[in-house]
Amino acid sequence: MTYALGPEVPLGPFEGAAVTVWSAQGRQARLHAKRSCSYLRTARVTQREVGLDASVVGRLCPSCGAYGSWARPGTGLSIFLGAVTGLGLLYELDRYVKADEDTCSDEEVAHAASVLCRPPSGSGDGLAAEDSAEAAEDEAFEALQEARHVRKIVFAEWGGALASLNRVHQVLELFPWLRPWAEPRVQRKIDYLERLRAQAARLVLRESLVGAAAVSLQQTPALPAGDPVFAPLGTAPQQAEQLTSLWRRWRGRVADSWDPPREQHYLVHHLVSGMSSRRKGREQLLERAQILLAEWEQAARSAAPGDQGERVLVARVPDTVRPAGKARESFPDRLSEWEQGVLASYMITTAGSPPAQPAVTVRVPEPVATRLLSQQSVLSYAEQRPEPSPAAVAVRSQADDSGLGPGVFDDTPVSHRRLLTAEHLRALRSTVRDAEQLYVVLGLETGVEVVALSMLEQRCAAGWQGILLAGASDLPGALIEPRQQAVSEEAAEGSSVWASPVYDPRDPAFGRSLSMAEGERVLVRLCEGRRDVGHALRSLALARSVPDLRDLGDGGYDDRGVARSPFAPAVWNGLLAMEQLDLEPFEPAADSDGRGSGLPLGMLARVQAYTTDAAGRYQGRAHSPGCAHRRAQPGVDRHDEMVTVEELLGNKGFDPCSKCGGYAVRRLTAAQVAYYRAAHQLHDCAQRVRATVWHRSAGDGSATVTALEEFDDLDARTAQACFPDHSQARQWRRAVDRLRRELQGSSAE
Structure with a gap:
């Protein structure tokens, strides 16, 4: 089933946006988003x-209404269509609204x-009584396994429904004009979610959840190391080590489980594993x-x-765990069994109208x-704040009404761009697959810059004002394309x-490995295919x-600890020459x-060099x-x-690695490579002149004289391009004159 854009969906500020379409001949012919559409057979x-x-x-x-590219990627209209059609809002609004054949009955x-x-039953260890019949034990075990399977199904469906509602709130947060139209369908999802939550809450004991919270806060108790019963474990220190391991294993399993602690009795067998x-x-x-x-x-x-x-907490889903275009994972799947049980058992409400972030409110006992x-979790928990005043709600609603419309990204002339905000960047990251890239921005105080999305988020959070020009x-x-080809x-x-x-240095390819052109070639070859x-x-x-x-x-890093990068790793080989001058x-x-x-x-002199330790500190x-x-x-x-080549040349404390330099x-630019090659050619001439003077050879030095004349012939434009001041140009000429005099003196002798 496809979820195409329909005429009933409000377009908001995108009403009347210019789009390019293709169609067959006829006044009522279907419109297509691309010429290559398979339905366009003419x-x-x-x-x-x-x-x-x-x-x-x-x-x-x-087909084009569901997955067509009606706008250029990265524009506001493209983000809107991608968030609504296909597997976006329309798809999510149709999910988890009623029971199906896989849903467990009450x-x-x-x-x-x-x-x-x-x-x-039986002894305190929770095991079946020794006098129970073997058939009864097998029957009880099978019933327990079936019950656990039912619980797994119920919690999986409840978690999927909760994540689906979260994604709906996320889209409605970006495009608030869709809320009145989507409200009845959102309410159906909320009602069905409440039914699933009630089912899930029946499958866990609140006493077990409170006990698990208490266990997680406990310190290591006194251990009976040295007890004669534990003699098979070895010496007293070895017994203490084994019992400490058992305690940590038991506490971890109990703290993260929704089962009663008695279900972890099997952990004792780790003591006798060998x-x-x-x-x-x-x-x-x-x-x-x-x-x-x-x-x-x-x-x-x-x-x-x-x-x-009891305390009332609000659990929010941070933006870093709301992926866009990636695997449609459910964030409840990344929660422990205990945390899932807490949400199902103590949930009061889910956000019916999206706040700044989708949220879940729970009323829980003090230990929970x-x-x-205090724990690390996918969700962010905080105390519930007092309800804002009606005036504050009105101001926030008025500010939110704009949403993500035209003019934020590069879909309008520069003169019509809107100021970039942290909310816009959050929308970009949560809806565009390759949002983490480089952007050209214009700041009121900083001018035109190229920054990565992560850096742009930090600046907007600090009050930076500017617009986005292009990505x-x-x-x-x-x-x-010409260079790539x-x-x-x-x-x-x-x-x-x-x-x-x-x-x-007389080879035309000398120094080319340091050039920008070589960086482009290496980058294309590394990304080949x-x-x-x-x-x-x-x-x-x-x-x-x-x-x-x-x-x-x-x-920075995402919620999984993976470093964010605005481009492929091979781009660094295009920016840096991994060799030395x-x-x-x-x-x-x-x-x-x-x-x-x-x-x-x-x-x-001003060429940048990057190292881990420039001064041997x-x-x-x-x-x-x-x-x-x-x-x-x-x-x-x-x-x-980062140091310059000039600073590196005069740094006597620099201690380089023998492998990487x-x-x-x-x-280097083409001009810098040309000067680098010319300097080495002049240095090569100097070495030949010194060899001639030292060995008093009488060879023909006409080639060297000709080369020196070429090095001495610097016009004003060349001197200005190669040297930042006149003193360096004079230093170059003096070096050439000195070599010429040495060569002439050697010839006279």
Whole structure:
């Protein structure tokens, strides 16, 4: 079943938005979002631009209405259509509204509850009485397994319904004009969710949940290490270690389970996992361990106060766990059994009209509240705040009425853009698959910049004011495709990904491995065969304008602890040359045993180098971003140091790694590569002149003289481009003149 956009769905501010459609000949022909639609079976196709309204929506092709690309990706209209059609709002509104053939009936739930909540029989360890018949034991075990299966089904459906309602609230938060239209269908979902919650609440005992909360707050009790019964475990320290492990294992299982603590009796067998079944004292050890578990359970019950107060908490779903376009996982599936049981047993309401974030309100006993507020969870718990005044509600409603409409992203002229807010960025992250990318923004105080989405979120939260101009995915193909095609043709000829090293400065390929063009070639080759090669090149084009590359690696982490990155890891190879500059020509002639030529760094002085330790201040050697000795995460971040080549050249405390050279340089422009090559060629001439003078050879030096004349012939434009001031240009000429005099003196002798 497809969930296409229908004429009954309010379009809000997108009413009348211009969209391009294709259709066959005829006044009432179906409209299509793309020329290649399989339902468009005619050779005579008409393309036109129409205003999106109910009449146009009514003529949409069913396939294009559900999954068609009616707008450019990343625009407000594209986000709206993606959030509503396909597997979006229309799909979610039709889910979990009534029981189906897989839903458990109330009679099945009642029978399962009678089995699961049956009080223990026989001995205190909860095991079947020794005199019970084997058939009765098997029957009871099968009934218990069936009851647990029913509980699993009920909680899975309840969790799915809760997550579905959460996704509906998320979309309605972004597009508030849909609320009146969706309200009756949302109420059906809320009613069915309440029915499922009531079923789930019958399958867990509140006493078990409170006891589990009390157990989680307990400290390690006194352990009977040294008891003769535990002698098979070894010495007293070994016994203490084994019993401590049993306590931690038991506390963890009880704290995260919705079952009574007696259901964890099997954990005692971990004590004898490596012990023979015929070992003397084994059965007595197990019996004593069962008694120990019962004592721990009784201690937890005693620790819980008899007259427990209650607290009202609000559980919200953070934005970081509301994925867009990824696997449609249910956030309740990431909760422990205990937390699912608490939500099902103590839930008061779910947010009927979405607040800033979808929320669930629970009224829980004090021990449960203490644990919820202190534990790490997918949900964020907080005390319920007093109801806001009607005036505050009116102001907030008026502010929310705008929603995510045209003008926020690049779907209108720049003059009509709206200020970017944290809510807009949250909407972008929660609805667009590749939202974490680079964006060109214009700030009121910062001007035009290129920043990642994570950095933009931090700035908006701090009060930054600006507009979004474009994203990396919006760069035109005419800028990227020629370079991509040229590299692909080169790859077809069988060239290697990494260029072979060139050591002769007279070779035209000398220094090319440091260039930006080589970075593009390496990036395309590393992404070869992948769909995101075009996006990687677009990201590279934007990232080159970032003043400090460490800002690109400071995106933080998602709720799973995975580092966020605005582009593919291979882009770092396009930004950084994972090799070092040969700075010998720029070293003073008195240093390095006279091997330097004392040439000015010129335009290379401000080239950035990234390393873990530029001044030898930390233990260990300095490493480059591509070194295998440092963390596996690619690229650079705020833990790295950035220095210029000029600072690095004069730093005597720099202790580089022998494998990676200690640093990586930002790739050079074509002009910088040309100057780097010219400096090495002049340095090569200087070495030949020195060899001639030292050995007093009488060879023909005409080639060297010609080369020196070329190096001395600097016009004003070249000197201004290569050297930031006139003193460095004079330093270059003096070096050439000195070599010419040395060569002439050698010839005269």
